[in-house]
Amino acid sequence: MRNPVAEEKEKGFLSALWDSLSSVRLAIPLLIILAMASIFGTVIPQNGTPEEYLRIYKISTYKILRILGFLDTYHAGWFILLLGLLSLNLVVCSLRRWPSVRRVFSRAEIKPEEGQWKAVPSGRKILFRGAVKDSISRVQQGLTRVFAQPRVLEGEGIRYLFAEKGKFSRLGFYFIHFSILVILLGAVIGSFYGFRGYINIVEGESIDRVFPRSGQQDQPLGFKVRLDQFRVSFYPTGAPQEFKSKVTILEGDREVLTEPILVNHPLTYKGISFYQSSYGVSSVEKAVLEGVERASRRGFALTVQPGMKVEIPGTPYALLLNRFLPDLQGMGPAFQAILFEGTRPVENLVILQGSSDFVSQRPGRFQFRIREIDPRYYSGLQVTQDPGVWVVWLGCFLMMAGFYMAFFMSHRRVWVRLTDKKGETLVEVAGSSHRNRYEFEKELERIGQSLQGQLSQGQKKSSKGDSA
Amino acid sequence: MISTKMIGSVTFLYLFCTILYFIYLAFRSEPMGKLATWVSWVSLAIQTAAILLRWVESYQLGFGHAPLSNMYESLVFFSWCIALLYLLWEWRLKSRVIGAFAFPFAFIFNAYASLAPGVSAKIDPLIPALQSNWLHAHVMACFFSYASFALSCAVSIIYLIKLKRKEKGEKEGALTSLFPSLDSLDELAYKTIVVGFPLLTIGIVTGAAWANYAWGSYWSWDPKETWSLITWFVYAIFLHARVTRDWRGRRTAILSILGFVAVVFTYFGVNYLLSGLHSYA
Numbered sequence: 001m002r003n004p005v006a007e008e009k010e011k012g013f014l015s016a017l018w019d020s021l022s023s024v025r026l027a028i029p030l031l032i033i034l035a036m037a038s039i040f041g042t043v044i045p046q047n048g049t050p051e052e053y054l055r056i057y058k059i060s061t062y063k064i065l066r067i068l069g070f071l072d073t074y075h076a077g078w079f080i081l082l083l084g085l086l087s088l089n090l091v092v093c094s095l096r097r098w099p100s101v102r103r104v105f106s107r108a109e110i111k112p113e114e115g116q117w118k119a120v121p122s123g124r125k126i127l128f129r130g131a132v133k134d135s136i137s138r139v140q141q142g143l144t145r146v147f148a149q150p151r152v153l154e155g156e157g158i159r160y161l162f163a164e165k166g167k168f169s170r171l172g173f174y175f176i177h178f179s180i181l182v183i184l185l186g187a188v189i190g191s192f193y194g195f196r197g198y199i200n201i202v203e204g205e206s207i208d209r210v211f212p213r214s215g216q217q218d219q220p221l222g223f224k225v226r227l228d229q230f231r232v233s234f235y236p237t238g239a240p241q242e243f244k245s246k247v248t249i250l251e252g253d254r255e256v257l258t259e260p261i262l263v264n265h266p267l268t269y270k271g272i273s274f275y276q277s278s279y280g281v282s283s284v285e286k287a288v289l290e291g292v293e294r295a296s297r298r299g300f301a302l303t304v305q306p307g308m309k310v311e312i313p314g315t316p317y318a319l320l321l322n323r324f325l326p327d328l329q330g331m332g333p334a335f336q337a338i339l340f341e342g343t344r345p346v347e348n349l350v351i352l353q354g355s356s357d358f359v360s361q362r363p364g365r366f367q368f369r370i371r372e373i374d375p376r377y378y379s380g381l382q383v384t385q386d387p388g389v390w391v392v393w394l395g396c397f398l399m400m401a402g403f404y405m406a407f408f409m410s411h412r413r414v415w416v417r418l419t420d421k422k423g424e425t426l427v428e429v430a431g432s433s434h435r436n437r438y439e440f441e442k443e444l445e446r447i448g449q450s451l452q453g454q455l456s457q458g459q460k461k462s463s464k465g466d467s468a
Numbered sequence: 469m470i471s472t473k474m475i476g477s478v479t480f481l482y483l484f485c486t487i488l489y490f491i492y493l494a495f496r497s498e499p500m501g502k503l504a505t506w507v508s509w510v511s512l513a514i515q516t517a518a519i520l521l522r523w524v525e526s527y528q529l530g531f532g533h534a535p536l537s538n539m540y541e542s543l544v545f546f547s548w549c550i551a552l553l554y555l556l557w558e559w560r561l562k563s564r565v566i567g568a569f570a571f572p573f574a575f576i577f578n579a580y581a582s583l584a585p586g587v588s589a590k591i592d593p594l595i596p597a598l599q600s601n602w603l604h605a606h607v608m609a610c611f612f613s614y615a616s617f618a619l620s621c622a623v624s625i626i627y628l629i630k631l632k633r634k635e636k637g638e639k640e641g642a643l644t645s646l647f648p649s650l651d652s653l654d655e656l657a658y659k660t661i662v663v664g665f666p667l668l669t670i671g672i673v674t675g676a677a678w679a680n681y682a683w684g685s686y687w688s689w690d691p692k693e694t695w696s697l698i699t700w701f702v703y704a705i706f707l708h709a710r711v712t713r714d715w716r717g718r719r720t721a722i723l724s725i726l727g728f729v730a731v732v733f734t735y736f737g738v739n740y741l742l743s744g745l746h747s748y749a
């Protein structure tokens with residue numbers, strides 16, 4: 001024997017689960033929790049190093065935050081789980097609402113109640129001087145012209161014409177909700193099959209491997225990228241104007257294409273995109289220095305290759321640039337250098353660009369400044385492969401279409417009832433709209449007027465005398 | 469810069485508009501209402517001319533770009549969007565009652581642009597990250613959505629004031645009786661959000677498309693992105709609560725105000741309190 005109580009209980013649990021999954025009651029708290037978690041994620045620095053965290057938090061706080069996943073909130077298991085629950089909720093909600101939407105679609109022909117016909121204003125009740133069958137084609141023509149092509153429905157001794165517009169606006173909510181799933185799907189595809197990394201290439205060199213952001217093994221690109229040239233330009237204000245990497249793609253040793261990469265102008269080859277993201281000076285080929293011997297006040301120019309000792313003409317001294325500093329404490333590029341007397345180092349120097357007091361006030365045998373440097377740049381490129389990105393854009397497009405349908409279109413239905421009144425026909429126009437009723441009322445008025453015109457056309461001659 | 473001086477004077481004009489709309493409410497004087505509308509359109513025209521002039525001036529400086537590139541320009545554009553949206557709305561609905569609550573927003577943002585010491589009115593050339601046509605679509609969608617949300621916030625504030633009066637059992641004063649009924653205020657707040665929400669979505673989507681083009685990632689949980697999503701969540705909650713759970717009145721009014729708080733935080737808070745990629749405005 002079956003146990004009705006247990007069965008009821010089981011059914012109760014399952015249906016309760018189904019109910020909560022399919023209810024907006026779940027969607028709203030989920031959205032609230034997601035919003036709160038996101039707030040935490042913007043307040044707590046994300047993906048920092050332990051040292052950075054210990055500077056702001058106590059060790060106990062740090063440990064709790066780490067266990068709860070708040071140091072990488074948006075990739076924490078529970079955050080993904082919440083997104084998953086939201087998706088499930090969306091799917092179940094949509095499935096559950098489907099029958100009622102389908103009913104609207106299939107029962108679109110249902111006729112208005114008698115009470116609604118009574119409420120039709122006199123402006124939309126037209127008397128046609130002719131038989132019902134003669135009026136049909138006229139109404140059809142008129143309605144097609146001002147609204148939509150109608151269908152003829154048979155009632156009990158009464159003919160109806162039915163036309164509708166914007167039926168699909170009822171599907172708008174489906175589009176929006178479905179689009180969220182599509183966007184999340186795109187993100188999932190990206191995270192499984194996509195790749196995000198970076199490469200630093202020095203001018204004149206090429207690279208065929210890419211280093212992932214997440215610190216895994218470097219991966220082969222399948223082709224080579226060579227940096228031909230990097231240039232940075234500045235506005236007179238000192239703000240950067242353009243970062244430009246001229247890059248050549250090589251298949252084996254064959255040059256396939258040469259293209260510049262700029263910010264807002266990436267290069268895509270074989271589904272892999274390269275974005276300009278950083279740059280720097282990797283080394284200096286050659287520098288021209290201006291020097292003054294303090295004792296004799298004699299000035300001279302010196303062309304130096306870093307790492308190579310250069311004798312200062314007319315003196316027993318020689319200079320070695322041993323380190324290039326791209327930017328010394330905001331004062332611009334600088335060299336660390338050593339002054340030799342014969343083979344004996346006698347002075348450590350810092351050589352700056354421009355005639356800085358920092359240099360001239362220093363005691364020493366010489367003053368130097370950088371007149372010109374010929375830097376060899378490296379360019380930092382972000383490398384991305386994301387096959388999911390088009391799915392994301394498709395989702396965004398669907399969402400916009402859904403918004404348009406759901407908020408700016410309305411399902412409008414017009415019924416025309418044709419009743420035989422002793423050889424004449426009473427034409428009544430009723431309608432309904434599931435949104436913007438006020439505006440639809442005006443549209444109905446226009447439809448009524450236009451039908452009146454259509455029905456009285458060609459009748460004026462015969463019925464002119466007795467029309468009121 | 470002449471445009472900067474013009475924008476500065478618009479601050480006082482918008483303050484004047486606010487006062488006129490309040491006088492209109494207090495005395496229910498139709499001529500005063502007409503004056504308020506007229507002054508507002510003139511002020512908007514001056515602000516429009518100033519924005520266009522700033523555009524021209526940027527070309528004269530040799531690095532022309534649309535005036536949508538920094539905090540100052542975005543504040544002025546925000547103020548412009550609010551004034552324009554309100555005036556179109558007034559024209560369409562033939563009702564001036566929201567003006568006294570809409571113009572303070574236009575005034576505050578324009579005043580902040582002109583007077584705040586941290587906001588520079590200098591026209592600067594575009595840094596590489598901003599040199600994109602996405603800039604126009606992204607900024608316009610965002611600020612028109614913010615402006616609709618500002619209006620819905622204004623309407624919700626009126627709603628709560630009127631509701632409080634009613635609950636206290638007070639007879640309706642001269643002020644509150646002029647406002648539309650509670651139901652139509654509720655409907656107005658909903659309608660402005662229905663306009664703002666898709667616009668905010670377009671703003672986020674164009675931002676994502678741009679980020680993907682400039683940085684190679686359409687979403688990186690940058691504070692600006694995250695806060696725009698939080699704002700989106702708040703209005704999504706508003707729409708779900710209203711459409712499917714039939715929330716009306718006080719609770720949705722509070723949600724609409726809360727939504728605008730999120731908007732303001734997305735706009736200002738993120739820049740001043742949090743650090744991220746989106747540091748221009």
